[in-house]
Amino acid sequence: MARIRWVEEGEADGEAAAVYREYQDATGRDYVPDILKCFSLRPDFLRQVMAFSNTLHFSEGHLTRRQKERIATYVSGLNRCPY
Numbered sequence: 001m002a003r004i005r006w007v008e009e010g011e012a013d014g015e016a017a018a019v020y021r022e023y024q025d026a027t028g029r030d031y032v033p034d035i036l037k038c039f040s041l042r043p044d045f046l047r048q049v050m051a052f053s054n055t056l057h058f059s060e061g062h063l064t065r066r067q068k069e070r071i072a073t074y075v076s077g078l079n080r081c082p083y
Helices: 014-027 043-058 065-078
Strands: none
């Protein structure tokens, strides 16, 4: 059980629901990962976190997106993290 209170997709309304829909539309997923839900009580901040993450993790730079995804997958495996 999470110790950080957050809003589940089915309970989201108002701004949180709008941010969740934006995420789902942008990613094609039918859920929002828990690591993002922990910001759901502050939808304005959640939007900023998602924008920063997209810029940092999913843009081309010194490493390609594919390389970044490989590194993230490897580290998540080492940490036994579901993300």
